[in-house]
Amino acid sequence: MEKVIFKKPHALTDVPFHYCAGCTHGIIHRLVAEVIDELGCEGHTVGISPVGCAVMNYDYFNCDMIEAPHGRAPAVATGVKRAHPENVVFTYQGDGDLAAIGTAETVHAATRGENITVIFVNNTIYGMTGGQMAPTSLPGQVTQTTPYGRDVDKAGFPVRICEMLSTLDGVALAQRTSVDTVKNVNETKRAIKKAFQNQIDGRGFSIVEILSTCPTNWGMNPIESLDWLRENMIPYYPLGVYKDERKGARLENE
Amino acid sequence: MAACDIPALIVNVQRGGPGLGGIQPSQSDYWQATKATGHGDFQILVYAPATIQEMVDLVGLAFDKGDEYRIPAMILADGMLGQMMEPVKLPEATTKRAVDKPWACCGHQNKREHNILNSLLLSPKELEDLIIQRYKRYDVIKKNEQKWDEYLLDDADIVVVAYGASARVSHTAVDMARQQGIKAGLLRPITLWPFPVKAFESLKETAKAFISCEMSMGQMVDDVRLAVECKKPVSFVGRTGGKIPTPGEVLNKIIEVGGVC
Numbered sequence: 001m002e003k004v005i006f007k008k009p010h011a012l013t014d015v016p017f018h019y020c021a022g023c024t025h026g027i028i029h030r031l032v033a034e035v036i037d038e039l040g041c042e043g044h045t046v047g048i049s050p051v052g053c054a055v056m057n058y059d060y061f062n063c064d065m066i067e068a069p070h071g072r073a074p075a076v077a078t079g080v081k082r083a084h085p086e087n088v089v090f091t092y093q094g095d096g097d098l099a100a101i102g103t104a105e106t107v108h109a110a111t112r113g114e115n116i117t118v119i120f121v122n123n124t125i126y127g128m129t130g131g132q133m134a135p136t137s138l139p140g141q142v143t144q145t146t147p148y149g150r151d152v153d154k155a156g157f158p159v160r161i162c163e164m165l166s167t168l169d170g171v172a173l174a175q176r177t178s179v180d181t182v183k184n185v186n187e188t189k190r191a192i193k194k195a196f197q198n199q200i201d202g203r204g205f206s207i208v209e210i211l212s213t214c215p216t217n218w219g220m221n222p223i224e225s226l227d228w229l230r231e232n233m234i235p236y237y238p239l240g241v242y243k244d245e246r247k248g249a250r251l252e253n254e
Numbered sequence: 255m256a257a258c259d260i261p262a263l264i265v266n267v268q269r270g271g272p273g274l275g276g277i278q279p280s281q282s283d284y285w286q287a288t289k290a291t292g293h294g295d296f297q298i299l300v301y302a303p304a305t306i307q308e309m310v311d312l313v314g315l316a317f318d319k320g321d322e323y324r325i326p327a328m329i330l331a332d333g334m335l336g337q338m339m340e341p342v343k344l345p346e347a348t349t350k351r352a353v354d355k356p357w358a359c360c361g362h363q364n365k366r367e368h369n370i371l372n373s374l375l376l377s378p379k380e381l382e383d384l385i386i387q388r389y390k391r392y393d394v395i396k397k398n399e400q401k402w403d404e405y406l407l408d409d410a411d412i413v414v415v416a417y418g419a420s421a422r423v424s425h426t427a428v429d430m431a432r433q434q435g436i437k438a439g440l441l442r443p444i445t446l447w448p449f450p451v452k453a454f455e456s457l458k459e460t461a462k463a464f465i466s467c468e469m470s471m472g473q474m475v476d477d478v479r480l481a482v483e484c485k486k487p488v489s490f491v492g493r494t495g496g497k498i499p500t501p502g503e504v505l506n507k508i509i510e511v512g513g514v515c
Binding site: 013042043044045046049055056058059061062063064065066067069080083084087 | 258359360361362363364365368369370371372373374
């Protein structure tokens with residue numbers, strides 16, 4: 001007798017992904033969809049799409065989806081969540097969207113303690129637009145706009161989002177993970193599930209920063225990309241939990 | 255929002271510009287509100303209150319019309335109205351919805367396909383088709399939603415066209431002109447988009463001249479010219495940068511224009 005042991009999550013549509021070969025967006029999409037399935041919340045979940053490589057993920061998730069203008073996903077999510085607090089609202093954003101043009105929306109949604117979930121995919125580069133330097137690009141990293149490597153004297157330093165947001169009292173969860181190994185993929189899924197569960201439990205703003213690869217714009221094959229992530233990104237962006245407590249808990253303890 | 259056909263209400267209480275400009279009353283955002291709210295081909299509803307009661311009443315109307323036509327609406331007030339106090343009668347609270355919103359993203363509850371609100375259309379054909387459909391809706395709005403107020407227009411030779419705070423100044427100026435025997439009247443647009451061209455249909459035949467009075471360098475005056483179809487002279491009077499025209503300044507323009515007619 002045939003038995004189904006592996007299938008596509010219901011929260012993903014049957015539309016084929018447009019992502020480049022070796023890109024880790026596909027893994028992360030699947031993890032988000034698996035979590036939605038396991039929590040049984042697809043019918044009352046609203047996702048907010050970014051601008052960037054994941055711009056068309058409104059076609060990939062089976063829940064209601066809103067495409068926000070550049071960087072404004074946390075602001076749109078704030079409105080959707082406040083209008084319908086019973087809904088589960090998540091944003092899915094890259095580093096160009098979240099850490100550059102959307103920095104203000106991100107920081108203020110976090111400090112307001114908006115009860116939303118942010119999936120932040122950090123691949124240290126502007127992927128969709130052709131590989132320009134992002135705020136998250138590493139010192140010395142070669143990109144289209146830093147052909148000799150990012151010179152921090154001219155281009156400044158990378159921004160560490162989880163460390164920065166962990167200082168804010170509105171944040172319930174700030175955790176950085178990676179999808180370079182099976183172990184880390186599993187850890188990422190646990191973090192995403194926690195970020196969704198936090199919202200259901202009303203604990204505050206939850207962000208999971210996921211270190212991701214961009215083989216096309218890094219000029220590497222998928223295997224080399226994963227090695228590069230491990231050797232260069234993780235030392236600068238250490239994995240771990242930067243904050244995990246109900247929003248405002250620090251004030252209550254003072 | 256306009257590109258996703260999402261209704262919304264935006265309130266702009268205008269100050270002097272551009273840039274930081276000043277913090278005194280102005281009407282110099284007329285073009286921004288009615289012609290260039292953002293990039294791309296679109297319009298939004300624009301309501302211009304002239305009293306605090308109207309500031310209250312137009313909120314409900316703007317929300318309802320925004321919902322009905324799936325279009326953002328704006329209340330374009332000015333710093334003078336924003337700082338004023340007048341007695342108002344608040345409408346009774348209601349929870350009734352003007353229309354159903356089957357397009358809304360509020361969870362499909364496992365009962366329908368997922369809704370998508372999106373403004374990205376990479377196919378020029380698809381985008382053009384959508385914009386053309388949207389403009390058909392704009393035609394309905396232009397036909398049905400023009401609003402304006404009239405004061406002493408039945409026998410008016412000189413018609414002052416003004417909205418918001420400058421309409422209140424012009425109202426006084428029209429009274430002063432009447433006291434001097436000049437047949438002046440006031441046409442006050444309440445919708446700036448759609449511009450109330452219907453109000454000009456008979457006036458452009460019967461009146462002798464039109465004056466657009468604004469707290470700007472003259473942004474509505476072109477819409478007045480189009481509405482009059484150049485059948486009568488249209489001139490401008492106004493102040494900008496946070497200055498409010500006095501009734502005397504408007505009266506002088508009425509006398510100047512009246513002397514030519």
